[in-house]
Amino acid sequence: MALETSALATDLYQLTMLQCYFRAEMREVATFEFYARRLPPGRNFLVAAGLEQALELLETLHFAPDELEWLARCGHFQPAFVEQLAIWRFAGDVHAFPEGTVFFPDEPLVRVTAPLPAAQLVESRLINLLQFPTLVASKAARCVLAAPGKPLVDFGFRRAHGVEAGLLAARAAYLVGFAGTATVAAGRDFGIPLFGTMAHSLVQACGDEVAAFRNFARACPDNVVLLLDTYDTEEAARIVVRLATELAREGIVVRSVRIDSGDLTAHARKVRRILDEGGLPGVTILASGGLDERKLAELYAARAPIDAFGVGTSLDVSADAPYLECAYKLVEYAGRPTRKRSEGKASWPGRKQVYRNFAANGQMTRDVVTVDDDRQAGTALLQPVMRGGKRLAPAEPLAEIRRRAAGELERLPDGLRSLDAAAPYPVEIAPALRALAEEADARVAALRSAPR
Amino acid sequence: MALETSALATDLYQLTMLQCYFRAEMREVATFEFYARRLPPGRNFLVAAGLEQALELLETLHFAPDELEWLARCGHFQPAFVEQLAIWRFAGDVHAFPEGTVFFPDEPLVRVTAPLPAAQLVESRLINLLQFPTLVASKAARCVLAAPGKPLVDFGFRRAHGVEAGLLAARAAYLVGFAGTATVAAGRDFGIPLFGTMAHSLVQACGDEVAAFRNFARACPDNVVLLLDTYDTEEAARIVVRLATELAREGIVVRSVRIDSGDLTAHARKVRRILDEGGLPGVTILASGGLDERKLAELYAARAPIDAFGVGTSLDVSADAPYLECAYKLVEYAGRPTRKRSEGKASWPGRKQVYRNFAANGQMTRDVVTVDDDRQAGTALLQPVMRGGKRLAPAEPLAEIRRRAAGELERLPDGLRSLDAAAPYPVEIAPALRALAEEADARVAALRSAPR
Numbered sequence: 001m002a003l004e005t006s007a008l009a010t011d012l013y014q015l016t017m018l019q020c021y022f023r024a025e026m027r028e029v030a031t032f033e034f035y036a037r038r039l040p041p042g043r044n045f046l047v048a049a050g051l052e053q054a055l056e057l058l059e060t061l062h063f064a065p066d067e068l069e070w071l072a073r074c075g076h077f078q079p080a081f082v083e084q085l086a087i088w089r090f091a092g093d094v095h096a097f098p099e100g101t102v103f104f105p106d107e108p109l110v111r112v113t114a115p116l117p118a119a120q121l122v123e124s125r126l127i128n129l130l131q132f133p134t135l136v137a138s139k140a141a142r143c144v145l146a147a148p149g150k151p152l153v154d155f156g157f158r159r160a161h162g163v164e165a166g167l168l169a170a171r172a173a174y175l176v177g178f179a180g181t182a183t184v185a186a187g188r189d190f191g192i193p194l195f196g197t198m199a200h201s202l203v204q205a206c207g208d209e210v211a212a213f214r215n216f217a218r219a220c221p222d223n224v225v226l227l228l229d230t231y232d233t234e235e236a237a238r239i240v241v242r243l244a245t246e247l248a249r250e251g252i253v254v255r256s257v258r259i260d261s262g263d264l265t266a267h268a269r270k271v272r273r274i275l276d277e278g279g280l281p282g283v284t285i286l287a288s289g290g291l292d293e294r295k296l297a298e299l300y301a302a303r304a305p306i307d308a309f310g311v312g313t314s315l316d317v318s319a320d321a322p323y324l325e326c327a328y329k330l331v332e333y334a335g336r337p338t339r340k341r342s343e344g345k346a347s348w349p350g351r352k353q354v355y356r357n358f359a360a361n362g363q364m365t366r367d368v369v370t371v372d373d374d375r376q377a378g379t380a381l382l383q384p385v386m387r388g389g390k391r392l393a394p395a396e397p398l399a400e401i402r403r404r405a406a407g408e409l410e411r412l413p414d415g416l417r418s419l420d421a422a423a424p425y426p427v428e429i430a431p432a433l434r435a436l437a438e439e440a441d442a443r444v445a446a447l448r449s450a451p452r
Numbered sequence: 453m454a455l456e457t458s459a460l461a462t463d464l465y466q467l468t469m470l471q472c473y474f475r476a477e478m479r480e481v482a483t484f485e486f487y488a489r490r491l492p493p494g495r496n497f498l499v500a501a502g503l504e505q506a507l508e509l510l511e512t513l514h515f516a517p518d519e520l521e522w523l524a525r526c527g528h529f530q531p532a533f534v535e536q537l538a539i540w541r542f543a544g545d546v547h548a549f550p551e552g553t554v555f556f557p558d559e560p561l562v563r564v565t566a567p568l569p570a571a572q573l574v575e576s577r578l579i580n581l582l583q584f585p586t587l588v589a590s591k592a593a594r595c596v597l598a599a600p601g602k603p604l605v606d607f608g609f610r611r612a613h614g615v616e617a618g619l620l621a622a623r624a625a626y627l628v629g630f631a632g633t634a635t636v637a638a639g640r641d642f643g644i645p646l647f648g649t650m651a652h653s654l655v656q657a658c659g660d661e662v663a664a665f666r667n668f669a670r671a672c673p674d675n676v677v678l679l680l681d682t683y684d685t686e687e688a689a690r691i692v693v694r695l696a697t698e699l700a701r702e703g704i705v706v707r708s709v710r711i712d713s714g715d716l717t718a719h720a721r722k723v724r725r726i727l728d729e730g731g732l733p734g735v736t737i738l739a740s741g742g743l744d745e746r747k748l749a750e751l752y753a754a755r756a757p758i759d760a761f762g763v764g765t766s767l768d769v770s771a772d773a774p775y776l777e778c779a780y781k782l783v784e785y786a787g788r789p790t791r792k793r794s795e796g797k798a799s800w801p802g803r804k805q806v807y808r809n810f811a812a813n814g815q816m817t818r819d820v821v822t823v824d825d826d827r828q829a830g831t832a833l834l835q836p837v838m839r840g841g842k843r844l845a846p847a848e849p850l851a852e853i854r855r856r857a858a859g860e861l862e863r864l865p866d867g868l869r870s871l872d873a874a875a876p877y878p879v880e881i882a883p884a885l886r887a888l889a890e891e892a893d894a895r896v897a898a899l900r901s902a903p904r
Binding site: 009019020024074116123127129131132159161166167196199208218223229231260261262289313324326333342444448 | 466519568572651657659670713715786
């Protein structure tokens with residue numbers, strides 16, 4: 001399933017602005033930065049994701065002949081402009097936080113430097129490709145923190161907002177520590193481990209669990225996960241016990257059972273006892289059904305005898321924070337730092353760098369955002385990843401991103417690991433950056449007061 | 453941009469269940485129904501959308517050679533099963549509420565009848581394609597009700613969850629009454645009117661509004677919409693007044709201005725006065741920036757002099773209700789009605805029909821959900837749309853769906869038009885359906901108590 005890379009997947013104003021830039025010969029180098037304006041309510045940190053797909057987009061984006069044809073006759077553009085689009089390519093530079101990096105508001109996690117028409121046109125789709133994976137990775141990280149050591153599986157494809165969302169969600173969750181996904185295409189496209197069970201419809205179509213469990217175990221003997229809650233969870237568990245001996249004679253091992261409704265702690269305890277007393281201590285229990293990080297934390301705290309969890313809808317739509325206040329803003333054009341000052345949405349000007357500092361125990365203590373050439377103590381987080389439209393390295397293996405993300409969660413200050421809002425992590429705006437903002441504002445004021 | 457129709461865009465368990473159905477020779481006719489379990493908090497109704505894409509999926513879904521190859525070697529399936537998938541096609545029947553129909557919980561808006569392996573396999577993607585457009589159409593309908601007569605434009609692509617979500621959101625909003633979208637691909641693919649303005653980056657790159665407005669107006673003289681809030685909204689409005697005369701001499705008419713931040717009512721009033729006093733009463737005001745149905749209602753109630761609105765993020769992610777408690781459930785197999793009884797998630801068995809009744813003034817008064825052959829008073833909402841895998845009619849023109857949706861919103865009982873939760877609309881479960889549920893439960897009980 002190829003990433004959608006149509007150049008028409010954008011906002012109309014990107015194209016009308018390009019028509020303006022071309023006509024006014026505005027092709028100087030521009031720098032745009034992608035950052036979050038604020039954390040979603042109740043959140044303490046974010047995890048960067050989606051860079052791989054963003055770079056793939058930048059490397060391949062172009063206008064196909066049929067798209068140019070449509071643009072020429074849609075009534076919004078001049079023929080000469082559409083002709084120029086035929087040779088449009090992104091040949092710029094990109095600096096970015098590696099995927100899996102923890103970040104905070106005001107920190108540019110992607111910085112794009114290219115001639116203005118190139119850096120501008122990619123805005124809509126770049127935000128589209130960065131925001132959503134970042135949301136899901138950030139939500140998934142909370143789930144991982146809520147149930148340490150428990151395998152979590154993404155079950156959310158059906159309620160994701162479209163197929164691309166389902167695939168990107170599976171990837172984002174996996175890279176921060178989920179064990180895998182149920183989404184088959186994500187298994188193929190990204191090599192993510194696949195997990196699956198059975199649906200209530202199978203039990204219903206077979207009439208009852210006796211027939212359903214037999215049929216399923218014989219058809220899929222390597223992955224016998226039996227669903228208990230179609231009619232009565234504990235009764236179904238007793239059926240598992242009765243059938244296990246019969247199936248064992250056929251060489252089939254029941255691996256796991258799934259509980260998908262009701263009081264999961266209470267059911268899991270009863271089911272565990274039935275399985276143990278029935279001589280099936282090795283059969284694990286998987287729970288699903290409306291889970292999110294808070295319910296995971298409750299089940300974990302209650303020491304519910306649940307071995308693994310399926311997390312679906314709330315993960316794939318990032319239910320408590322379905323969008324991120326984020327922006328891709330022009331910070332420099334033709335060597336001049338610039339910023340907008342819209343009420344409540346002012347941005348910081350200039351090409352920036354973010355430095356992170358750590359305590360002796362390894363925990364992150366404080367970030368500093370400053371102008372690119374203002375070297376500060378700490379680790380510089382923005383790294384070059386693309387030059388002249390070409391990546392500087394092949395796609396990072398997911399295993400590597402998983403290692404990085406795990407390390408990042410380890411280094412989170414304790415307060416920030418809480419599911420509840422903690423004191424904000426310190427992100428300082430360096431004096432050099434504040435000075436640059438004043439300089440940019442003064443330049444605009446001077447321009448405005450000059451006679452034109 | 454073609455709809456993604458890969459057969460691997462599904463959950464693993466659909467395929468393992470199919471392996472079971474094939475092995476157990478379970479190929480009898482099954483009926484599944486898609487319905488909402490409950491309304492999202494604070495909502496009074498839903499609007500059906502997404503059927504067109506769902507039917508497109510059912511008509512075209514198949515396993516491509518490379519997908520079969522991958523399935524054969526992924527380790528989850530037996531070779532004989534994968535061979536059978538090569539000829540898998542959906543050749544079933546579909547009944548559905550036409551798009552744009554208002555509906556309520558427990559009402560099946562799509563009913564699929566096909567051999568079990570066909571009806572089962574489509575579950576994940578069918579939910580994926582129906583849930584999200586329905587969410588956006590329902591949210592968009594609230595926006596339309598909140599600002600009657602005001603043109604609304606979808607500005608949400610960048611924060612939609614992926615490209616497919618952005619396209620489907622543009623379509624769903626348009627079909628319930630939005631004037632159009634900024635998403636170019638939605639204009640091309642669905643023929644939705646496109647609207648666009650300019651971004652702050654253009655003003656910043658040009659240095660100030662004087663240069664930016666001149667450049668833009670000359671480059672796009674047919675669609676001069678000028679953005680006011682990059683630095684100072686009212687000062688920018690005064691620049692518009694000064695430039696309008698100069699541009700008029702070049703034959704260029706300033707059509708509109710946009711305000712994107714701050715107190716929109718206060719700014720709109722000041723800007724309106726500046727424009728009127730500057731001799732520009734015909735220049736309209738477009739407002740955007742964090743709008744949703746509640747903010748639209750406030751602006752409308754305040755009689756803010758705003759002529760049109762851009763509604764973005766909150767629409768495209770259905771921010772207050774980013775998912776719908778919905779399901780696609782087996783209701784009949786091999787002539788036997790069936791239902792699951794999972795706690796809190798029990799479903800109604802059997803093939804159903806929904807009848808809607810209206811008052812003399814045309815308002816809808818009461819729906820009855822019953823078994824398919826239990827004729828009730830009122831209009832039957834489920835209509836045949838596909839037989840044997842083929843549609844019964846070509847894709848419905850969006851103009852037609854828009855007319856229907858407008859009529860539906862007209863016929864909503866007054867209480868339900870409120871943005872706040874009202875007394876629920878009466879949806880009755882007919883006695884015949886209750887009797888069928890008892891019958892289905894009795895059959896399962898009998899099966900379970902029989903010696904096996």
